[in-house]
Amino acid sequence: MTAAIETSALTRRFGSFTAVNQIDLAVPQQSIYGLLGPNGAGKSTTIKMLTTLLQPSSGTAQVAGFDIVRAPVEVRRRIGYVPQMLSADGALTAIENLTLSARLYGMSAAERKTRIAEALDFSGLAEVCHKLVKTYSGGMIRRLELAQAMLHHPAILFLDEPTIGLDPVARRTVWERLQALRRDFGMTILLTTHDMEEADVLCDTLAILHQGTIGVTGSPLELKASVGPEATLDDVFVAFSGGTIQESGSYREVRQARTTMQRLG
Amino acid sequence: MTMMRFLMESAAVSMAELHKIARDPTEMFSRAIQPVLWLVIFGQVFSRVRDIPTGDVTYLAFMTPGILAQSVLFSAIFYGIAVIWERDLGIVQKLLVSPAHRSALVLGKALSAGLRGLVQAVIVYLVAWLLDIHLRWEIIPILEVLLAVILGSCIFSTFSLIIACIVKTRERFMGIGQVLTMPLFFASNAIYPLEMMPDWLKLVARLNPLSYLVDALRGAMILGGHSTHGLFLDFGIMVAVFLLMLVVAAKLYPGLAR
Numbered sequence: 329m330t331a332a333i334e335t336s337a338l339t340r341r342f343g344s345f346t347a348v349n350q351i352d353l354a355v356p357q358q359s360i361y362g363l364l365g366p367n368g369a370g371k372s373t374t375i376k377m378l379t380t381l382l383q384p385s386s387g388t389a390q391v392a393g394f395d396i397v398r399a400p401v402e403v404r405r406r407i408g409y410v411p412q413m414l415s416a417d418g419a420l421t422a423i424e425n426l427t428l429s430a431r432l433y434g435m436s437a438a439e440r441k442t443r444i445a446e447a448l449d450f451s452g453l454a455e456v457c458h459k460l461v462k463t464y465s466g467g468m469i470r471r472l473e474l475a476q477a478m479l480h481h482p483a484i485l486f487l488d489e490p491t492i493g494l495d496p497v498a499r500r501t502v503w504e505r506l507q508a509l510r511r512d513f514g515m516t517i518l519l520t521t522h523d524m525e526e527a528d529v530l531c532d533t534l535a536i537l538h539q540g541t542i543g544v545t546g547s548p549l550e551l552k553a554s555v556g557p558e559a560t561l562d563d564v565f566v567a568f569s570g571g572t573i574q575e576s577g578s579y580r581e582v583r584q585a586r587t588t589m590q591r592l593g
Numbered sequence: 594m595t596m597m598r599f600l601m602e603s604a605a606v607s608m609a610e611l612h613k614i615a616r617d618p619t620e621m622f623s624r625a626i627q628p629v630l631w632l633v634i635f636g637q638v639f640s641r642v643r644d645i646p647t648g649d650v651t652y653l654a655f656m657t658p659g660i661l662a663q664s665v666l667f668s669a670i671f672y673g674i675a676v677i678w679e680r681d682l683g684i685v686q687k688l689l690v691s692p693a694h695r696s697a698l699v700l701g702k703a704l705s706a707g708l709r710g711l712v713q714a715v716i717v718y719l720v721a722w723l724l725d726i727h728l729r730w731e732i733i734p735i736l737e738v739l740l741a742v743i744l745g746s747c748i749f750s751t752f753s754l755i756i757a758c759i760v761k762t763r764e765r766f767m768g769i770g771q772v773l774t775m776p777l778f779f780a781s782n783a784i785y786p787l788e789m790m791p792d793w794l795k796l797v798a799r800l801n802p803l804s805y806l807v808d809a810l811r812g813a814m815i816l817g818g819h820s821t822h823g824l825f826l827d828f829g830i831m832v833a834v835f836l837l838m839l840v841v842a843a844k845l846y847p848g849l850a851r
Binding site: 376380381401409411413424428431 | 617682687
């Protein structure tokens, strides 16, 4: 079976700064794959390239069988994306947000109706679907964003820090929903996180990113075993990057993460 | 991609905006204040200046289309702020990972600015009627006015989107927005005829799309009003300018997601 996502020496430079440096990834189909790393490790930049929002400086990537540079529209048809920031429009209701997405994916009126009902059911928002999103809690907004991203049944779902700023209960709900998407719709999920527990509980495979390169890949169990019998993912991270996950990141990245937390919280 | 699909995508973006407009009428009313002030205060005083050659119409009637054009310009030119806000939130990123055509997204935004422009038109008609300015109430001229207002809103909101794509932050945008609106307004035929201007300013005014919007409105909105260039040329130039803006904006818009 071919990989859902495959990159070869994928690189992105901003001026003289190399945000992502020669990354080779192979994400198996129907897996939940985590890019783990501190702020500024290149996780978001990688996701932006794979979702066609950002052109790579060099290297190639195939997403759902299409090249991200040569066939970006084909890639976009087959992916869903939940950015780290709040991407549901607070001035609209859940139904209006979902309708906008459905129309942009070219669904017919009949298809829209079925898919929106399915998405509302999936996110548990059917009862509040006519309320303005700005009245929702952080967890509800994230579930709506997931619903928007799964509406067109993408083959691959990209999530940038999906549970940042959520309380433990809301966080678990998001994890359950993601597992349901893989189970019920066969989706491949690629997410970024700097939450060790999330990486451990949710992901089949992890790639640890550090300063734009991949330090190591493997299942959480393999990674922990490679460091020591009692090792945690934190230990794994220290072993491969030489620092803890909370210590890195630029002012801008930290500000962005905190703003998102504040809005969701 | 079929034309139908393209229009559907634009309509999707406009429909979402329409919901927002319908929910927030206070914004519309606050926008009514400026045209009212211009017509009631500035207009009343300048009506007494006999040296402004306004043809067969009173000065107040002459400036009414200019004030409508101004109100279209002032509300559309700050459209970029909303786009920068959407960028900071992540909404732009979400739109851009959809397979929708980039220019369809930009057109959708422009058309929603057009919808807001129509509300401005209703306000200015109402104020002008209360001030006893003689307006043309036939259906065709009114449709011409509405079309011109939509086109004008599309031009200036897309221009604003282009600036937003370049500057990317609200602070820088506010600075540039303020610097642009006044010259665009004063270097046009909105509140005085081109004939009064020195040659260099006439040239600037001729290059200013606002002049063609005002000219079209002046021909269609007021009794005895007269369009210098003719509606055909006015609309032709506005359509051409908008298409150019659309192409540039569609090129720059994806950069907002970086």
